Amino acid sequence: MAEKTRADMMEETRAKLIAAGRQAFAEKGFAAASMDDLTAAAGLTRGALYHNFGDKKGLLAAVVAQVDGEMAATAREAGRQADGAWAALLAEGAAYIELALDPEIQRIVLLDGPAFLGDPSQWPSQSACLEATRDAVTDLMRAGALKPVDIEAAARLLNGAALNSALWVAASEEPQKTLPKAVEAFKCLASGFLAD
Structure with a gap:
């Protein structure tokens, strides 16, 4: 050996x-x-x-990156199971938000992560999520499925909406009751990008 x-x-x-x-x-x-x-x-x-x-904070950053990466993979899998690119984008966002109910994810990524590592939108793992959202928005825009808005702005708003919805669910006193409201609002916001 x-x-x-x-x-x-x-x-x-x-x-x-x-x-x-x-x-x-x-x-x-x-x-x-x-x-x-x-x-x-x-x-x-x-x-x-x-x-x-x-230090311990550096270890937390590595753990957050690992768990957030797993969240993104789960969301991508939900998107792959959806019918069509638009449905995939919605499914990925909804799946990411729903993961806020997982106690490990709540504590590590959505509560302790922001408290000790700062703004989640600046984390490398979130940059990867933003990149994936940007690619999806670009493809939808090219297909004529979305209104002609700035791709970067749309991607950042959609990515931020999913992230902030997950943060809200995790911090909520009643996550189970907050989740459907967050997912519904995310889908409503996202549908505003659809071409008429």
Whole structure:
């Protein structure tokens, strides 16, 4: 059996820390998660955390990127199952908003993420979501399905509406009751872009 390379070992260490961080942040929240507890859970030292992520906030950023990436993949899958490009765009937005009911996503991405990492629209994972929305809007515009509005503006408004709806659901006192209102409003806003 081949020996692990240094790069393999570094990637394994990062993966262990991200997994431990994800579990600790989901269960306890970022503020209450102890660096000693999460490094011990990974079987590593604080030094490994500092070397790979700089600090606990850097680890949170990596965990948020992973979870937000999974959210985007789930939303894309909902879009793939929809009938047509317009329905796909709506399905992706609605699916992203609905993920705000997941307790792990609520705590890590939608509550602790903005509180400790700042504006979610500036996160790399959200930039990827915006890019996907921009591509969808471009395709719909070329097909004549949308009003002739600025593509960048439309993409940013649609992406921001889904993100802010998810943030609202997660922070709501009654997420289950807030969700249908958020999804309905998102779809109503989005339909304003449709060509007559």
